[in-house]
Structures are given as structure tokens and as C-alpha cells.
Amino acid sequence: MTKEGVSxxxxxxxxxxxxxxxxxxxxxxxxxxxxxxxxSVMDLASxxxxxxxxxxxxxxxxxxxxxxxxxxxxxxGLAVTVFxxxxxxxxxxxxxxKMLYGGHEARITFIPLLVMLISVVVNEFSARLKIYxxxxxxxxxxxxxxxxxxxxxxSSGAALAGIFLARYLPIADSITAFFIxxxxxxxxxxxxxxxxxxxxxxxxxxVESQIKKVCQAEQVDLVDLKTRKIGSLVFAELKVAVPxxxxxxxxxxxxxxxxxxxxxxxxxxxYVVIQIQGRGRRSRMLRGRCAESLDKIGPAKKGxxxxxxxxEGKVYxxxxxxxxxVVDYDKQGEEVMRQIIKNPYYKIGRGHGIRFVKAxxxxxxxxxxxxxxxxxxxxxxxxxxxxxxxxxxxxxxxx
Numbered sequence: 001m002t003k004e005g006v007s008x009x010x011x012x013x014x015x016x017x018x019x020x021x022x023x024x025x026x027x028x029x030x031x032x033x034x035x036x037x038x039x040s041v042m043d044l045a046s047x048x049x050x051x052x053x054x055x056x057x058x059x060x061x062x063x064x065x066x067x068x069x070x071x072x073x074x075x076x077g078l079a080v081t082v083f084x085x086x087x088x089x090x091x092x093x094x095x096x097x098k099m100l101y102g103g104h105e106a107r108i109t110f111i112p113l114l115v116m117l118i119s120v121v122v123n124e125f126s127a128r129l130k131i132y133x134x135x136x137x138x139x140x141x142x143x144x145x146x147x148x149x150x151x152x153x154x155s156s157g158a159a160l161a162g163i164f165l166a167r168y169l170p171i172a173d174s175i176t177a178f179f180i181x182x183x184x185x186x187x188x189x190x191x192x193x194x195x196x197x198x199x200x201x202x203x204x205x206x207v208e209s210q211i212k213k214v215c216q217a218e219q220v221d222l223v224d225l226k227t228r229k230i231g232s233l234v235f236a237e238l239k240v241a242v243p244x245x246x247x248x249x250x251x252x253x254x255x256x257x258x259x260x261x262x263x264x265x266x267x268x269x270x271y272v273v274i275q276i277q278g279r280g281r282r283s284r285m286l287r288g289r290c291a292e293s294l295d296k297i298g299p300a301k302k303g304x305x306x307x308x309x310x311x312e313g314k315v316y317x318x319x320x321x322x323x324x325x326v327v328d329y330d331k332q333g334e335e336v337m338r339q340i341i342k343n344p345y346y347k348i349g350r351g352h353g354i355r356f357v358k359a360x361x362x363x364x365x366x367x368x369x370x371x372x373x374x375x376x377x378x379x380x381x382x383x384x385x386x387x388x389x390x391x392x393x394x395x396x397x398x399x
Contacts, residue, residue, distance in 0.1 A: 320351010
């Protein structure tokens with residue numbers, strides 16, 4: 001069920017219950033029942049505000065509001081908090097007034113009691129539904145309205161008990177209502193604190209933890225991370241360090257790929273800004289890496305094997321690539337095998353091309369760009385390096 005659907009259900013339920021309580025309250029002369037009717041009318045306004053906030057927050061960003069309208073849900077939650085505070089103050093005021101000055105005799109019949117019982121059940125169902133959907137969608141407005149409905153359960157229950165016990169102990173209604181009012185104010189304080197933090201761009205520790213896990217899995221050197229919540233949406237700013245020798249094309253690749261992975265794996269992440277910080281050249285220990293034992297990948301060799309950095313149907317500009325076009329030739333120079341193979345060692349910002357060509361058993365690498373250290377290491381491994389793009393010949397033409 002959607003956030004809008006829950007709000008519509010709440011509006012319909014509050015309208016029906018509020019109207020019934022007010023009519024029966026006037027008919028029976030029960031102040032508690034009439035107060036509950038007025039309370040339900042306030043709930044109707046609260047649900048309307050929530051629906052407004054949900055609908056506004058779903059608008060697309062505009063040049064004037066480039067970060068979207070997520071704050072509308074927070075403002076709606078703030079309005080609901082105000083309504084909740086007014087309800088709590090009103091309940092306490094009414095209870096104290098009755099305790100000090102006494103109340104009027106009411107005609108207590110089966111019908112008002114039945115209406116209050118139905119009200120308790122409906123409000124509890126509404127509260128659970130709103131809080132469940134609100135937590136799932138991270139909607140502060142809906143969670144606030146759900147907690148408001150939960151307070152209604154207690155106030156309706158207190159009114160039910162008070163109406164029943166008023167026949168034997170008139171003051172019981174007022175005492176119960178007073179404590180319910182205190183509880184309402186307590187819930188208002190907690191909810192107001194949560195809404196205020198969201199208005200002040202509070203960080204989201206859970207999303208930050210998820211971002212750090214993704215960066216760790218992709219072997220990305222995360223230097224700094226900031227997040228802020230705007231309604232149910234989260235915005236993130238990352239600072240990532242890359243070696244100074246990494247080319248501009250690879251840096252652009254890093255940013256695009258990392259953004260895509262973060263947006264895919266973290267549903268509530270709406271916007272990601274990645275800042276690149278260069279760092280000094282580091283010793284890579286290439287010879288040590290190439291001495292490691294690697295599992296063989298790709299099909300069995302059928303001759304002289306050529307590996308070409310490849311991506312999305314064209315030659316990749318750097319040696320370390322996400323995938324390679326691998327072609328085998330027999331002794332007569334005829335092509336006997338052609339396959340595009342993904343590089344399992346590839347990570348964002350680190351191509352690990354040497355690992356791939358060694359694992360795939362390549363005899364020759366044809367590439368546009370390659371670092372001097374990598375080229376030297378390939379030579380030591382007995383792997384030929386061809387740098388001219390024209391040397392690709394028909395391998396790429398037929399790919």
C-alpha cells in the first residue's frame with residue numbers, strides 16, 4: 001500500500017468517527033464523547049496535512065527547487081506535532097476543569113459505549129498501518145500521524161472507561177483523561193525532537209554505514225563522508241582519494257560507476273556528490289603481485305591469444321578494463337576463438353589488467369594506453385604489448 005492510500009483511508013475513517021461522536025455527544029450530553037468527536041475532527045485535519053505533505057514531496061525537482069520537495073513531508077510532520085500538542089493540552093484542560101468544577105450528568109446508553117469501542121479498534125488499526133508504511137517509506141509525516149492515531153487509541157480507551165465508570169465513580173473519567181493528556185504531551189516531545197532534527201539536516205548513520213560497506217567492497221579509498229536527511233530522502237557527499245597517476249578517463253569512470261552502485265544498493269539515497277582527491281604516486285609492488293597464484297579464467301587456449309581492453313562494444317582507453325575482447329589465432333594466423341570476458345579483478349579506480357591477462361593466459365595485449373610499470377611487467381612475463389590503435393585490425397572490426 002502507498003503512502004497516499006494510507007492517508008486517504010485515515011481521512012475517511014476520521015471523518016466517519018468524528019461525525020458520529022459529535023452527534024452522539026450532543027444527543028447524550030456526554031462531555032467526554034463530545035471532546036472525542038472534536039478530537040477526531042482535529043485528526044481529520046492532521047491526516048489532510050499529512051496527505052498534502054506526501055503529495056508535495058513527490059514532485060519532481062525544478063530549477064528553483066533542485067533538491068526536490070522532500071522537506072514538505074517534514075513540515076507536514078511538524079504541523080501534525082502541533083496538532084498533537086494542542087490535543088494533549090486540551091485533554092488536560094478539560095480533565096482539570098472537570099476535577100475542579102465537576103461535570104454534567106450524561107445519558108449513558110449502549111450506543112455511545114459501542115461507538116467508543118469501534119473507535120478504539122479503528123484507531124489501533126490505523127496507527128499500525130501508518131507506522132508500518134511510514135517506517136518502510138521513511139516518511140516522517142506518516143509516522144507522526146501514526147503516533148497521533150496511537151494516542152487516539154489511548155484517549156478513546158480512556159473515554160470508554162470513563163463513560164462506563166462515570167455511573168459509579170464520576171471523577172474516574174477526569175483522572176484517566178488527565179494522565180492520557182500527559183502521555184500525549186510526552187509523545188509530542190519525542191516526535192517534535194525527531195522532526196526538528198530532520199529540519200536541521202541531521203545525518204543518517206545507517207546510510208553512512210551502507211556507503212562505507214559499498215566503498216570497502218569496491219576497494220575505494222573513502223576520505224570523508226557526509227549525509228543529510230531531507231524528509232524520507234538522503235543526500236550524500238563523498239570525498240574519494242585516487243592515485244595521482246590515474247588518468248582523467250579512469251577518474252570519470254570511478255565517479256560514474258560508484259554513483260550507480262550506491263544509488264542501486266541504497267534505496268533512499270536520492271543524490272550523491274563525489275569529490276576526487278589526488279594523492280602522491282605510490283609503490284605498487286607489481287612484480288610481487290604477478291608472482292601470486294591466480295585461477296585460470298576463460299576458455300582453453302587454441303593458439304596465440306590476444307587480449308584487448310573492451311567495454312560496451314568499443315575499445316577501452318586504458319589497459320585495466322572491466323572486460324576484454326579475447327581472440328585466439330592458430331599457427332596460420334586464422335581466428336579460431338573470440339569471446340568477451342569480464343575482468344573479475346576489476347575494481348573502481350583499479351583495473352588490475354595484469355592480473356587478468358595473466359589469469360586468461362594472454363600472449364599479447366593490444367591497448368591504447370598503458371603505464372610504464374605495467375608495460376615493463378608484461379614484458380617480464382613474456383607478454384607482447386601493442387600500443388598502436390591501428391594494430392587492433394579485424395579483431396575490433398568483427399566484434
